[in-house]
Amino acid sequence: xxxxxxxxxxxxxxxxxxxxxxxxxxxxxxxxxxxxxxxxxxxxxxxxxxxxxxxxxxxxxxxxxxxxxxxxxxxxxxxxxxxxxxxxxxxxxxxxxxxxxxxxxxxxxxxxxxxxxxxxxxxxxxxxxxxxxxxxxxxxxxxxxxxxxxxxxxxxxxxxxxxxxxxxxxxxxxxxxxxxxxxxxxxxxxxxxxxxxx
Amino acid sequence: xxxxxxxxxxxxxxxxxxxxxxxxxxxxxxxxxxxxxxxxxxxxxxxxxxxxxxxxxxxxxxxxxxxxxxxxxxxxxxxxxxxxxxxxxxxxxxxxxxxxxxxxxxxxxxxxxxxxxxxxxxxxxxxxxxxxxxxxxxxxxxxxxxxxxxxxxxxxxxxxxxxxxxxxxxxxxxxxxxxxxxxxxxxxxxxxxxxxxxxxxxxxxxxxxxxxxxxxxxxxxxxxxxxxxxxxxxxxxxxxxxxxxxxxxxxxxxxxxxxxxxxxxxxxxxxxxxxxxxxxxxxxxxxxxxxxxxxxxxxxxxxxxxxxxxxxxxxxxxxxxxxxxxxxxxxxxxxxxxxxxxxxxxxxxxxxxxxxxxxxxxxxxxxxxxxxxxxxxxxxxxxxxxxxxxxxxxxxxxxxxxxxxxxxxxxxxxxxxxxxxxxxxxxxxxxxxxxxxxxxxxxxxxxxxxxxxxxxxxxxxxxxxxxxxxxxxxxxxxxxxxxxxxxxxxxxxxxxxxxxxxxxxxxxxxxxxxxxxxxxxxxxxxxxxxxxxxxxxxxxxxxxxxxxxxxxxxxxxxxxxxxxxxxxxxxxxxxxxxxxxxxxxxxxxxxxxxxxxxxxxxxxxxxxxxxxxxxxxxxxxxxxxxxxxxxxxxxx
Numbered sequence: 001x002x003x004x005x006x007x008x009x010x011x012x013x014x015x016x017x018x019x020x021x022x023x024x025x026x027x028x029x030x031x032x033x034x035x036x037x038x039x040x041x042x043x044x045x046x047x048x049x050x051x052x053x054x055x056x057x058x059x060x061x062x063x064x065x066x067x068x069x070x071x072x073x074x075x076x077x078x079x080x081x082x083x084x085x086x087x088x089x090x091x092x093x094x095x096x097x098x099x100x101x102x103x104x105x106x107x108x109x110x111x112x113x114x115x116x117x118x119x120x121x122x123x124x125x126x127x128x129x130x131x132x133x134x135x136x137x138x139x140x141x142x143x144x145x146x147x148x149x150x151x152x153x154x155x156x157x158x159x160x161x162x163x164x165x166x167x168x169x170x171x172x173x174x175x176x177x178x179x180x181x182x183x184x185x186x187x188x189x190x191x192x193x194x195x196x197x198x
Numbered sequence: 199x200x201x202x203x204x205x206x207x208x209x210x211x212x213x214x215x216x217x218x219x220x221x222x223x224x225x226x227x228x229x230x231x232x233x234x235x236x237x238x239x240x241x242x243x244x245x246x247x248x249x250x251x252x253x254x255x256x257x258x259x260x261x262x263x264x265x266x267x268x269x270x271x272x273x274x275x276x277x278x279x280x281x282x283x284x285x286x287x288x289x290x291x292x293x294x295x296x297x298x299x300x301x302x303x304x305x306x307x308x309x310x311x312x313x314x315x316x317x318x319x320x321x322x323x324x325x326x327x328x329x330x331x332x333x334x335x336x337x338x339x340x341x342x343x344x345x346x347x348x349x350x351x352x353x354x355x356x357x358x359x360x361x362x363x364x365x366x367x368x369x370x371x372x373x374x375x376x377x378x379x380x381x382x383x384x385x386x387x388x389x390x391x392x393x394x395x396x397x398x399x400x401x402x403x404x405x406x407x408x409x410x411x412x413x414x415x416x417x418x419x420x421x422x423x424x425x426x427x428x429x430x431x432x433x434x435x436x437x438x439x440x441x442x443x444x445x446x447x448x449x450x451x452x453x454x455x456x457x458x459x460x461x462x463x464x465x466x467x468x469x470x471x472x473x474x475x476x477x478x479x480x481x482x483x484x485x486x487x488x489x490x491x492x493x494x495x496x497x498x499x500x501x502x503x504x505x506x507x508x509x510x511x512x513x514x515x516x517x518x519x520x521x522x523x524x525x526x527x528x529x530x531x532x533x534x535x536x537x538x539x540x541x542x543x544x545x546x547x548x549x550x551x552x553x554x555x556x557x558x559x560x561x562x563x564x565x566x567x568x569x570x571x572x573x574x575x576x577x578x579x580x581x582x583x584x585x586x587x588x589x590x591x592x593x594x595x596x597x598x599x600x601x602x603x604x605x606x607x608x609x610x611x612x613x614x615x616x617x618x619x620x621x622x623x624x625x626x627x628x629x630x631x632x633x634x635x636x637x638x639x640x641x642x643x644x645x646x647x648x649x650x651x652x653x654x655x656x657x658x659x660x661x662x663x664x665x666x667x668x669x670x671x672x673x674x675x676x677x678x679x680x681x682x683x684x685x686x687x688x689x690x691x692x693x694x695x696x697x698x699x700x701x702x703x704x705x706x707x708x709x710x711x712x713x714x715x716x717x718x719x720x721x722x723x724x725x726x727x728x729x730x731x732x733x734x735x736x737x738x739x740x741x742x743x744x745x746x747x748x749x750x751x752x753x754x755x756x757x758x759x760x761x762x763x764x765x766x767x768x769x770x771x772x773x774x775x776x777x778x779x780x781x782x783x784x785x786x787x788x789x790x791x792x793x794x795x796x797x798x799x800x801x802x803x804x805x806x807x808x809x810x811x812x813x814x815x816x817x818x819x820x821x822x823x824x825x826x827x828x829x830x831x832x833x834x
Binding site: 033035074075078159160162163164165166167168169172173175176 | 368
């Protein structure tokens with residue numbers, strides 16, 4: 001009987017260790033889903049600061065306190081992907097490789113790859129045809145979409161990046177790193193086909 | 199051919215006392231933690247398996263109580279929709295993959311070698327491996343749930359909901375990989391059982407003398423071997439779709455969404471019988487013991503088991519009646535679904551005839567059998583109802599279906615299982631469970647179960663859908679839901695009392711004799727609990743009920759070596775001894791192999807390269823496992 005007890009103690013210890021390791025591995029994924037952003041947080045997120053030239057800046061402190069959810073959280077990224085389709089982004093940007101609007105996959109970010117730049121582009125629009133979506137999307141949706149746009153252009157696929165859609169495949173899915181193949185470092189200096197600089 | 203000198207110590211040369219001492223030193227596990235981790239004794243592993251499965255039963259039960267709490271009133275705010283989705287998915291996956299199938303196989307791991315009169319299960323190291331893999335799969339699923347990454351796509355994980363577009367994050371991958379773990383462990387045991395039953399039966403145990411429980415486990419093992427590959431292919435395709443971007447389930451690229459449903463239910467329906475057939479064996483055993491007579495219609499029972507096993511593969515489409523399949527197909531599967539009532543009915547009538555002709559003794563295990571017959575028949579009746587397409591179309595995805603399958607699964611498997619635990623507890627632990635508490639346990643569970651699940655039929659007919667996390671006050675469901683939630687407490691109290699009884703009895707129950715129920719099968723011919731070598735001398739079987747036929751002394755075979763682990767290999771049909779075969783010793787390598795496999799499988803959720811790099815530790819552990827010992831295999 002005594003031996004039985006030591007077996008079970010050992011089993012419990014092993015289970016606890018395994019559980020700890022597994023929690024560590026999964027914990028950082030942070031998949032806890034918040035289906036509706038708190039309005040005060042949303043209004044705080046709206047108050048990010050941009051550099052005077054409209055390129056880059058800093059998100060509010062609350063964004064870091066939340067753990068940069070719009071860049072690392074699978075649910076938000078996948079919502080962003082859905083919004084990309086719903087709001088017709090592909091009409092100009094195609095599947096991310098551009099069209100009438102610039103490509104997201106060629107490694108060139110006209111206004112910088114920071115999330116606030118992308119949020120500002122979506123919310124306020126940019127010269128030469130990028131419309132403002134501030135009256136059509138909520139703050140949360142704008143951040144989700146911006147996170148997604150940043151993700152498809154990442155040089156290295158994120159673990160949380162969305163997978164393929166049930167559509168015709170035109171390029172590798174976001175979690176396969178589509179920009180890895182299409183990223184063209186190009187000649188140093190301004191990309192010629194990105195339109196005039198701001 | 200190398201002929202080796204066989205000069206080992208034989209049991210013929212030893213007195214009983216010397217024999218027991220020699221066998222104990224040959225067959226025992228090492229003491230301490232290392233011994234616990236490296237043992238290959240089917241009894242130790244079987245007990246562990248059963249205990250672990252019951253832990254998962256308790257956890258799944260807690261989940262169901264959480265759901266009942268949330269549904270007890272309209273617009274309740276205890277659990278949010280996202281967590282609720284995880285909870286009902288976890289409840290189903292946990293109960294099916296981590297409790298029901300493993301616990302039935304675990305009972306077989308413990309009992310089948312004893313019932314056929316051999317000393318260990320075939321492939322004992324694979325058996326140890328199977329347990330570790332099973333635990334790893336369970337830990338993966340539950341850890342994910344604890345950190346809010348539990349699967350949320352239903353236990354059937356239909357695409358496209360679970361597919362790459364809608365199954366967001368790693369949740370569905372964790373479900374699919376948990377499937378891989380449990381299927382590997384289930385397949386391992388299935389193979390062991392088939393080989394044990396075919397080649398390791400005691401001398402004289404011809405096919406028509408195999409105990410019904412062993413028959414049921416044999417058929418179940420074949421079902422597992424034939425059904426599980428379907429779900430492994432399905433879950434692997436799902437992971438590939440999600441991670442690598444293949445298009446198995448993408449219609450736009452020539453894939454097929456319906457393919458998932460076919461693959462899943464081609465496994466999923468036999469799964470029901472994988473759970474139910476062992477219960478048939480348990481019921482047959484308990485009925486025979488407590489009516490003091492052999493089960494009526496042995497041949498018919500065996501034929502019904504086999505027929506159920508065959509028919510099980512021709513029914514799966516009745517889970518897909520609203521998926522828009524051709525009419526002819528639906529009609530065919532309606533007919534085949536109703537045909538399953540023939541073997542099931544045959545079994546019920548055989549048990550009734552046995553009870554009718556015998557002198558039933560109403561001990562706790564037998565009470566559970568009575569409960570089983572009542573509840574399973576009700577579940578069978580609603581089963582015939584939902585087998586009809588027009589009716590099914592009305593009640594599909596409603597609580598009527600929830601009520602139906604809980605009647606079939608809990609009535610058809612959990613009741614016999616609880617009876618089996620009360621029945622075999624003395625053999626498992628050497629202690630008796632309490633008869634008084636047992637009656638309370640049965641009463642609470644029987645009443646609690648019916649009060650909980652019968653009203654769900656009515657809720658379903660009133661249109662309450664499954665898998666909803668709340669409902670509006672305008673719906674006429676609030677009263678019944680509150681009633682169900684309160685009844686669930688009665689049911690839970692019954693299970694709590696069962697666990698209390700089991701733990702208390704294991705510590706301080708009355709000491710059990712070798713054969714406390716006066717049963718007829720071979721597991722009762724040895725001590726309770728059995729020594730590591732099961733039988734000092736392998737019993738020779740001369741009848742279907744050996745312990746009743748040979749009331750005073752069982753004939754035994756002699757001539758086995760005692761200085762190595764040796765057991766008898768017999769012919770498939772007649773059970774004629776063919777060879778003395780060595781059985782492997784303890785080894786830690788199954789644990790390392792399981793850890794390496796776990797590493798690979800979990801890693802492969804995140805990167806397909808895990809399969810490449812993870813194969814290295816797996817290969818290393820397998821090389822260690824099969825490392826030659828420098829002794830001829832026949833001599834090892």
